[in-house]
Amino acid sequence: MNLFQKFRDGLKKTSTKLATEIKRIITRSPRLDADALDELEAALVASDIGIGTATDIVARVKETGSPDVFAIARTEIERELSNVGAALAPRPPASPTVILLAGVNGTGKTTSTAKLAHWLKSQGHTVLLAACDTFRAAAIEQLKIWAGRVGCDIIDGQYGADSAAIAFDALEAAIKRNADYLLIDTAGRLHTKANLMEEMKKMRRVLHKRLPDAPHEVLLVLDGTTGTNALHQAREFHNTLGITGLIVTKLDGTAKGGIVVAIARELKIPVKFIGLGEQVDDLQPFDPKSFAKALFTANEIQESP
Ligand SMILES: Nc1nc2c(ncn2[C@@H]2O[C@H](COP(=O)(O)OP(=O)(O)OP(=O)(O)O)[C@@H](O)[C@H]2O)c(=O)[nH]1
Ligand SMILES: [Mg+2]
Incomplete structure (x- = not known):
């Protein structure tokens, strides 16, 4: 399955709802009068893409007089996202790339860690995992199970142990073993x-002390189903911790997948990966073009009766 198909399947809930609404509005009012444009705006806002982007799309539709709302929306979204899709930080020549995953409870940190490991391995890299959630019961076992599934080694410690000490040990091990990530x-x-x-x-400090460039990435994991709440979290984390990128998860579980657009527009923090399901290969690098195309698709997806 290629990247676009992955995006399309994962974003089905959002795109189906958008397509149904847009088609209903156009069928009822093919010339898109003022009321229809208001309805269109409301439908766009309901997908959580944000008021700013919704009004931009409606303004473009009005300006061009074109009934191809899907094409206009795709172009606008792609433009909006053009600066936010980004690859991971380039690999330093001789040392491991260190990626710290942060976020509030249950956003998908642990599973995204494992899925990211799987993706990096598929790109030919060697990966070591560090279980630094010594706080929540069963968190270490959870990551261990995933490590086994993905085929990665894992460094861990005791529950209640200092997470920074484990991170330090893990970095030592990664350096010694020549791990890529x-x-x-x-x-x-x-x-x-x-x-x-x-x-x-x-x-962060401890990692930096051992390896001056580390961590190379601090990725904030956001639950895409929590809507504007995710925006608030991102703002706070960014202010206190300095975030280098975002992972937006669970987009398969919501009709409000447009939140990625609102986050990108508001925060200008690159979206590096998105989560589109619970399987190990359901974390995919973010691609603005595929995202825009998958979000506004008129034909491919039939609504279930
Ligand atoms: N459908 C779907 N479920 C996901 C996705 N990402 C994570 N999940 C699910 O969300 C739940 C929580 O994921 P975890 O990875 O344990 O979240 P966490 O942030 O580590 O949670 P804590 O360690 O308790 O803070 C799990 O059931 C995951 O399978 C996704 O992209 N799509
Ligand atoms: Mg966890």
Whole structure:
């Protein structure tokens, strides 16, 4: 399955809802009068793409007088996202690339860590995992099971242990073993809880001390089904921790997958991967063009009766 097909399947809930609404509006009012344009705007806003982008699309439709709302929306979305799809930081020549995954409880950090490991391995890299969620019961076992599935080694410690110490040991091991990537799973934390944020900062400091460029990426994992809440989280995490990129998960589970557009427009933080399901290959590098095309698709998807 190619990347576009993955995007299309994963974004089906959002695209089906959008297509149904848009077609209904156009069928009823082919010349798209003022009321129809209002309805169109409401339908776009309901997908969580954000008011700004929704009004831009409606303005373009009005301006061009074109009934091809899908094509106009695709172009606008692609333009909006053109600067936010980004690859991972380039690999330093001799040392591991260190990626820290952060986020609030249950957003998909642990599973995204494993899926990212799987994707990196598929690109020919060697990957080591670090289980630095020593806080939640069974978190270490969860990552161990995934490590087995993906075929990666894992460095862990005891529950209650200092997560920064485990991160340090894991980095030592990654350097010694010549691993290409070290992926660090962390405990869920509230962006409002200062002590948890401090723990995260400590992890950063310790890594930096051992390897001056590390961590090369701090990826914030956001649950795409939480809508504008995800936006608030991203803002807070970015202010306290400095985020290099986003992973937006669970887009398969929502009709509001447009949130990726709102986040990109608001925060200008690159979206690096998106989560489109629970399988190991359901985390995919973000591609604005495929995303825009998958979101606004008129024909391919039939609504179930
Ligand atoms: N459908 C779907 N489910 C996902 C996706 N990403 C994660 N999940 C599910 O979300 C749930 C929570 O995922 P975890 O990876 O454990 O989340 P976490 O952030 O590590 O959670 P804590 O460690 O408790 O903070 C699991 O059931 C995952 O399978 C996705 O892209 N799509
Ligand atoms: Mg976890």
